[in-house]
Structure formats: structure tokens, C-alpha cells
Amino acid sequence: MTVEKTRATVTIAQRAKRELQEYALLSAYLYVCFGALVLYKMAILGSQGVHFSAFGIPVVKALILGKFILLVHAVKLGERYGRLPLVSVIAYKAALYLLLLIVLSIAEEAIVGLSKGRTIAETLAEIGGDKLPGMLATSLIMLLILIPYPASREFAVALGEGRLWGLLFEYRDGVDHERSTRVAKE
Template identity: 45%
Template sequence: MAAAPQRDVGPKSKRAVLVHRARDELIQYLAVSTYLAVCFGALIFFKAAVLGSEGIEYQRFGLALAKALILGKFVLVLERLNIGNRVKSTGVLFADVLVKALLFTTLLLVLTVAEEVIVGHLNGQSVRDVLKGFAGGTMPEVLATVVLMFLVLVPYFAYRELAAALGEATFSQLLFKRQRLKRAQRPQRR
């Protein structure tokens, strides 16, 4: 599809375009961050419940929000860089979702480690000390964190891929507008 011809846009129009784009990006950021905050909050609630049953107090709900805000920005930046779109499509939507989720899980892990190392450095910690405490500090906890991140990203990318395949407006209408759905009839048993 050919791009619309560029016309000279006045200062007010340029400002309006920038405001509109900033608003759209803020809405996307809040949507992604809210989704991640709900997922991370549920995981921390579960961890707190399990530890609480053993008499160990654990309440780090602020951590869920902080991580969601950071990772939400990382996700949007990676999407703006078309990172997931550079991988050749398999033609199977489910496989494409899994590939993108795996790619983004890997990249988010790398970016999170880099963020932790930078914050640790600013707080006077060595890289070794930061990595020892990363994601709980033990290999099973690190692997569990990676698996959970992957599982959180699968529905996110399923949503994104379905919206792209069906069209954003059609997909939103299917999800959020009341409508009469046709249900497939079950075969009669004899």
C-alpha cells in the first residue's frame, strides 16, 4: 500500500500529531504495564500465600508494579524496533505467538539483568553480587522466573497477533461489545 503524500503541516498540526501520538503511546504503555502488573501481582500474591503458610512474611506488591512499569516500557521499545517482526513468520499463528514470546522473554531477561547490574552499580554493588541475588538467587528460581515471564507473554502476543490478523477494530469489537455469538452445535449422541 502506498503511503499518503506528505504535505506541509503547519506548527499547530505538527503539535496535534505529536500530542495524538504521545497519547496513543501512553495508552499502550498503560495497557501493557497494567496487564503485567496484574500478572506479577497475582504471582507475588501466590508467593506470599505459600510463604505465609510456612510462617514467612512476604509482601512485595510494590515490586510487581515497579517491574511491570519497567518491563512494559521495554516491551514497547522492542516492539517499536520491530524486533518480533524481523523473525520469519511460520504461517501458523500459534507458532508465531510462541516464537515472539520466546524471543521477547530472552530479550527482557537480558534487559532486566542489565537494569539490575546498573542499579546495583549505582548502589555500590559488584556485578557478581547483583547476579547472585537475581530472581531469588538460585538457579531454580531464575528458571521459574523465565518460564513465568514466557507464560505471561504468550497471551499478550496472542492478543497482539489476533488483533493484527483480524484488524484492531474487529478484534476489539469481538472482545468488548455485547453480541450474539453463534455456537457450534454439538453432535447428537445416540
């Protein structure tokens, strides 16, 4: 095997590992957020005497949305914004991810409607009617949930590779306490 081929294999393996880690972290983050929304809904409905449990749904939603977000990122959708302030890029990408979530939610509702014997038109009419305020409120909450993902990606790009995570795990005073403790002992 040539050196170039070995480097390409290592690079592909490293890239796959990094993408899998990013997918796992993003999906876990989304699951926690979706799970919190389900808990909140359970609490509200429980106070009205309606009991349900739907913790499988947030897992599936998190895995699907996480994959779609990474696909949007991979095809560089939304990358043609030119020179804009970082806050604008973050807001634009969060809105793009929210739009993706809304489309996926509508598709989910249509599939559920079809499984219950309703037509897509009937299901979409329901979404536009009684369910609209709830969907708008959920969408606004989801926008707030989605903002940290593009923000962290854009900050990582602006700071340089690996610097964001380094900053997050440094002590606030900027001193490497482990190193300063070793120096003080010597």
C-alpha cells in the same frame, strides 16, 4: 498554520495518546500478573513462618518491562520472520519478550547485589546456583503471562485495525442487541 501541519500535529497527538493507552494497559496487565506472583510467594513463605510484603516491586517491574516491550515493538525487533504461521510469530515474540525480561532480571539482581556490597561476579554466581530453579520456574510462568500480549497484537494486525476490540465486545451470537431492540420497538 498549514493544513498539513495541523494533520501532522493531530496524527502525532493521536499516536501519542494511543501509545500511552497501550503502555498503561500493558503495565496494568503486567502489574496484575507480577502482583499475583508476589501474593503466591507470600502465601508459600507465610506458611513457612516467613512474612514479607513487596507490592512496590511489581509496580516498578511492570512499568519498566512495559516500556521495554513497547520499545522492542517500536524498533521492530523480531519483525523479520518472513512468512510464518501466526502461532509461530506469537511464540517467537513471546520468547523474545521473555529473553528481555530475563536480561532485565539479571540486571536487577546485579544492582541489588552491588547495593549490598557484593560484586557482580558473586551475584551472578548466586543466580547460577541456588536461585536457578526458582528463576527457571518464574521464567516459565512469565512466558505464559507474556503470550497474550503478542497474541493480541498479531490478531489485531491479522483482523484489521479496530476489529479485535470490536469482536471482544460483541455479543457471542453476533447480533447487535441494542440495534435489534430499537428495531423491535419501532
